[in-house]
Amino acid sequence: MSAPEPWSPLAGHLVAGRHGAVTGEPLALREVASSIVDLAARRGRAGDLVAAIRGAFGFDLPAPGRWAGDGEVTAVWIKPETWLLLAPRGVEGAFAAGVKQAAGDAGSVVDQSHGKTRLGLSGVMAREALAKGCRIDLDPSAFGPGRSAVTQISQTGCVLLQRDDTPAFELVVGSSYAIPFFDWLTHAAAGFGYEIR
Structure with missing residues (x-):
């Protein structure tokens, strides 16, 4: 299917x-048209999550009141240790899966594209x-x-x-x-x- x-x-x-x-x-x-993901650090793992996202996407997760990105993926601070990630719409669920893989066990990922x-x-x-x-x-x-x-x-x-x-x-x-x-x-x-x- x-x-x-x-x-x-x-x-x-x-x-x-x-x-x-x-x-x-x-x-x-x-x-x-976007793929949209909520990304939250697990308790005590914010530093690990920031490092993981930097390694995968090449930019630091932003501070409060800021956004950051690489020209394709944008991260927006939405609350403490939580960001909204925006990317061009692609294959259903692929962006969320990529963020989840990058975050590993340091973060929780929820696909919000729909x-x-x-x-x-x-x-x-x-x-x-x-x-x-x-x-x-x-x-x-x-x-x-x-x-x-x-x-x-x-x-x-x-x-x-x-x-x-x-x-x-x-x-x-x-x-x-x-x-x-x-x-x-x-x-x-x-x-x-x-x-x-």
Whole structure:
């Protein structure tokens, strides 16, 4: 039997093209097809887990409020000794299996690929669009590239990270909340204009 086909909770909602305001540079909005894994250190084994992940992926697991990565795999701190790992969607379960093998007995790995949805929002006014419902200070002096937060945006629990100075953000939400969160995000971006890619 073959692996199940990847499925998006936003199927049918991602209508390609420009929406909202028709003047100015639009924001870019997209779903990022991903393999997503929760990684937690076992009691007293955080140092071993950090070393194991460094050996397997070539980067250190990040400190609180930060993300780190190698250009393909991204690790986001989400709570003490726990990280969310993001990678491009591949063969069903392969990324989780690779992380589990790398972590060995130093960490616990849970595949969240079906339980989480990852979105990207970028453009000059992206920060202003997110600020309409975000509870943290998104001013560049407080939240810039390399920063992450576990917060609420429009009453939805969200992992937020800033990729670069565009600014480009990524948002990870529970898949069961993906549609109402996406609807809120499109309303927040409409005044600036946005393009679904």
